[in-house]
Amino acid sequence: MSDILLQIEGLKVHFPIRNTRLLGGVTKYVKAVDGVSFYIEKGETLGLVGESGSGKTTVGRAILRAIDLTEGHISFRINDQMLDLAQLTEKEMRAHRQHMQLIFQDPYSSLNPRMTVRDIIAEPLVAQQLATGKNVDERVRSAAAHCKLNVEYLRRFPHAFSGGQRQRIGIARALVSHPQFIVCDESVSALDVSIQAEILNLLMDLQSEFGFTYLFIAHDLSVVAHISKRVAVMYLGQFVELAPTEELFHAPKHPYTEALLSAIPEVNPDMEMNPVQLKGEIPSPINPPSGCRFHTRCPYVQDMCKTKMPTWQEIKKGHFVACHFADTLTLKGVNMPVAVTASD
Amino acid sequence: MTSTTNESIHQDKLLEVKDLKISFKTDEGIVTAVDGVNFSVKRGQTLGIVGESGSGKSVSTWSIMRLLPKNSIIQKGSSIQFRRKDEKVVNITNLRPTSRELREIRGGEVALIFQEPMSSFSPVYTIGNQIMEAVLQHRNVSKNEAQEIAIDMLDRVGISNPRQRFRQFPFELSGGMRQRAMIAVALSMNPSLLIADEPTTSLDVTIQAQILKLMRDLQQDLGMAIIFITHNLGVIAQVADEVEVMYLGKILERGTAKEIIHQPQHPYTQALLRAIPQLDHIGERLTAISGDIPSPLSRPAGCPFHTRCEKVMPGICDVEMPSPTQLTDTQIVYCFLHEERDV
Numbered sequence: 001m002s003d004i005l006l007q008i009e010g011l012k013v014h015f016p017i018r019n020t021r022l023l024g025g026v027t028k029y030v031k032a033v034d035g036v037s038f039y040i041e042k043g044e045t046l047g048l049v050g051e052s053g054s055g056k057t058t059v060g061r062a063i064l065r066a067i068d069l070t071e072g073h074i075s076f077r078i079n080d081q082m083l084d085l086a087q088l089t090e091k092e093m094r095a096h097r098q099h100m101q102l103i104f105q106d107p108y109s110s111l112n113p114r115m116t117v118r119d120i121i122a123e124p125l126v127a128q129q130l131a132t133g134k135n136v137d138e139r140v141r142s143a144a145a146h147c148k149l150n151v152e153y154l155r156r157f158p159h160a161f162s163g164g165q166r167q168r169i170g171i172a173r174a175l176v177s178h179p180q181f182i183v184c185d186e187s188v189s190a191l192d193v194s195i196q197a198e199i200l201n202l203l204m205d206l207q208s209e210f211g212f213t214y215l216f217i218a219h220d221l222s223v224v225a226h227i228s229k230r231v232a233v234m235y236l237g238q239f240v241e242l243a244p245t246e247e248l249f250h251a252p253k254h255p256y257t258e259a260l261l262s263a264i265p266e267v268n269p270d271m272e273m274n275p276v277q278l279k280g281e282i283p284s285p286i287n288p289p290s291g292c293r294f295h296t297r298c299p300y301v302q303d304m305c306k307t308k309m310p311t312w313q314e315i316k317k318g319h320f321v322a323c324h325f326a327d328t329l330t331l332k333g334v335n336m337p338v339a340v341t342a343s344d
Numbered sequence: 345m346t347s348t349t350n351e352s353i354h355q356d357k358l359l360e361v362k363d364l365k366i367s368f369k370t371d372e373g374i375v376t377a378v379d380g381v382n383f384s385v386k387r388g389q390t391l392g393i394v395g396e397s398g399s400g401k402s403v404s405t406w407s408i409m410r411l412l413p414k415n416s417i418i419q420k421g422s423s424i425q426f427r428r429k430d431e432k433v434v435n436i437t438n439l440r441p442t443s444r445e446l447r448e449i450r451g452g453e454v455a456l457i458f459q460e461p462m463s464s465f466s467p468v469y470t471i472g473n474q475i476m477e478a479v480l481q482h483r484n485v486s487k488n489e490a491q492e493i494a495i496d497m498l499d500r501v502g503i504s505n506p507r508q509r510f511r512q513f514p515f516e517l518s519g520g521m522r523q524r525a526m527i528a529v530a531l532s533m534n535p536s537l538l539i540a541d542e543p544t545t546s547l548d549v550t551i552q553a554q555i556l557k558l559m560r561d562l563q564q565d566l567g568m569a570i571i572f573i574t575h576n577l578g579v580i581a582q583v584a585d586e587v588e589v590m591y592l593g594k595i596l597e598r599g600t601a602k603e604i605i606h607q608p609q610h611p612y613t614q615a616l617l618r619a620i621p622q623l624d625h626i627g628e629r630l631t632a633i634s635g636d637i638p639s640p641l642s643r644p645a646g647c648p649f650h651t652r653c654e655k656v657m658p659g660i661c662d663v664e665m666p667s668p669t670q671l672t673d674t675q676i677v678y679c680f681l682h683e684e685r686d687v
Contacts, residue, residue: 194637222623225623249623265578267578269581269584335624
């Protein structure tokens with residue numbers, strides 16, 4: 001597969017917990033991301049879902065080298081060469097930052113209230129010295145136009161804008177450096193329903209125009225299903241399943257995916273929600289359970305799950321899962337749309 | 345006027361709100377957050393209120409407990425009639441916010457749970473302490489009895505080891521647990537009306553599903569009515585008997601959950617349903633609603649949605665607010681498209 005833009009191998013991010021006593025060293029680690037491997041193809045959207053505390057945001061930030069990783073490789077295609085970002089120093093990394101950007105969740109706290117919209121959008125260009133003088137203005141204007149922002153807005157400050165417009169400013173800032181890869185971290189979660197649709201459409205339009213590759217992190221499964229070509233499900237620092245969107249939603253192979261899907265409230269009063277009841281709560285990532293991390297809550301748990309960690313295997317082309325019983329379990333996905341069953 | 349009027353409301357109804365108009369005095373001028381809203385809640389039923397930010401969904405319901413900021417004004421002519429446990433109907437707008445009667449109703453008969461379970465608990469008291477506080481306030485019981493009631497409540501909302509949890513502080517519980525504990529506080533007084541303001545919005549889907557189920561089960565056991573406020577149409581479809589759609593301080597449409605989801609008649613409701621990604625239409629382009637929600641400071645004249653409505657009729661929609669049109673026994677829409685007009 002030559003179209004791979006990004007290949008992640010064995011990514012681990014552990015945060016040390018420092019002892020509060022004087023001279024106390026590090027005794028424990030929060031294993032936020034603990035061995036994750038996947039790839040993203042050029043121009044596709046990979047959705048990443050998981051509950052709070054599953055480590056999905058940390059994966060996104062680690063790929064951007066916004067936080068230090070503990071272990072692993074991040075191969076990123078730059079000028080047709082795979083470059084391991086994990087090996088680069090901070091300084092070397094700077095030269096490559098223009099290729100990757102981040103769109104944040106909260107359009108209120110992610111824009112500096114003391115900068116004008118123009119300065120906010122121009123910041124990546126200035127910080128990375130990608131353009132000077134008139135060139136900056138030109139690129140800012142073009143980015144703003146692509147995000148359907150009025151040119152006269154550029155002189156204003158962010159407080160004058162609504163949530164949807166602020167998010168457009170955030171998107172314009174992300175695309176001004178002409179990146180290849182954009183991490184969207186809950187980028188539409190804080191928006192109202194009517195605004196959210198517009199931003200999702202904008203992201204998809206920009207993708208088809210510029211060929212962006214997205215890692216789309218969100219907790220709302222319907223949103224992720226809508227925008228992603230493939231979806232990965234994360235639980236307690238590890239991937240449990242990754243598959244093409246339709247396959248993941250209609251034929252999940254991991255019990256956790258099944259539970260997540262069953263909990264989506266359907267916009268249909270005739271269809272009663274019947275969620276798989278998971279036992280207890282998500283365990284602490286400081287002391288993750290032995291064996292399969294999901295075994296403490298899994299409705300299909302067997303003795304083997306408690307001791308042996310399942311391997312991350314490709315059970316069907318493009319469908320990866322980490323479960324000992326992926327082949328034998330019959331799990332329920334969301335209801336098949338009529339059109340798909342008919343054409344099969 | 346006396347606070348207890350004998351204006352009776354229909355036997356089935358627990359609450360009847362008429363012509364509710366609430367404004368806020370701000371530095372920028374008077375902002376009308378709720379503008380002439382009518383709704384009612386039947387005993388033991390769930391009324392869902394859907395709306396985006398600035399729709400007035402929270403303000404209109406918080407006013408039932410008179411829990412509005414000091415700069416708020418409930419305009420003359422508004423009425424909130426509530427049937428108390430002894431069947432006496434009171435008009436809450438006539439009560440002083442500090443009056444004894446209102447304090448009995450607040451917490452005792454109408455309870456409230458909200459979105460952020462962390463900020464709604466005091467961090468310096470134990471969970472048990474905070475449930476006991478509610479019980480001691482409203483019931484004539486000893487501390488030991490109150491403790492037993494609190495532990496029993498924690499058990500009922502599905503918290504394991506209630507005796508141990510009773511002694512824990514809010515930060516020691518996870519988000520889902522805190523939301524359960526808040527429901528325990530709210531229900532410890534056996535209220536006849538529970539106002540749930542986005543109770544599951546900050547929770548993960550699996551936890552949200554648990555909380556929704558819990559609320560449904562408790563409603564069946566205790567027979568209370570619920571006003572469920574949310575922006576999530578999926579949640580509304582799952583919990584509500586009746587739904588009311590709000591936009592910029594006005595109700596635009598009301599009906600049973602089935603009517604609103606399957607046969608929405610207002611262009612706003614229709615647009616809202618098209619704008620959400622649905623799992624049986626994966627990959628289809630969403631139909632966004634153009635424009636932004638106008639600021640409540642510069643509310644458009646006429647129908648508040650006309651600035652974004654694709655079926656807007658200039659000269660009509662931007663002039664006056666349409667009056668209600670009764671479509672079925674249960675469905676009402678406020679839209680000129682449905683109004684028979686002799687122009």
